[in-house]
Amino acid sequence: xxxxxxxxxxxxxxxVGANYLRDVDADDARARLVTLSPRGRRLLSAVEEIYRExxxxxxxxxGSARVEALRDDLVRVLEARHGGxxxxxxxxxR
Numbered sequence: 001x002x003x004x005x006x007x008x009x010x011x012x013x014x015x016v017g018a019n020y021l022r023d024v025d026a027d028d029a030r031a032r033l034v035t036l037s038p039r040g041r042r043l044l045s046a047v048e049e050i051y052r053e054x055x056x057x058x059x060x061x062x063g064s065a066r067v068e069a070l071r072d073d074l075v076r077v078l079e080a081r082h083g084g085x086x087x088x089x090x091x092x093x094r
Contacts, residue, residue, distance in 0.1 A: 015040070 003011075012034060015021040020040035024033040036044065059067045078085055 009032075012021065012032060016023060016034065019037050020043060021034040022037045024035050055067055058070075075085065
């Protein structure tokens with residue numbers, strides 16, 4: 001995430017408090033396994049719909065081929081900067 005452990009912990013705490021995440025296992029105080037709550041899944045779904053709508057608008061303005069080229073360029077930038085694409089999908093709870 002590119003932040004300190006303390007900042008990540010505070011972010012997770014606030015997301016659990018807002019009911020976007022839920023704790024799955026609290027056996028080890030050094031690590032927390034969390035997963036999306038139903039509210040978090042609904043939010044993620046809404047965000048993905050907004051992205052689809054934005055891309056459709058962009059495609060109308062500049063064409064689908066240019067939107068795809070833009071996506072490819074951005075992927076290359078991320079891969080060059082980070083050595084790969086960061087994971088943005090939540091892991092499935094055990």
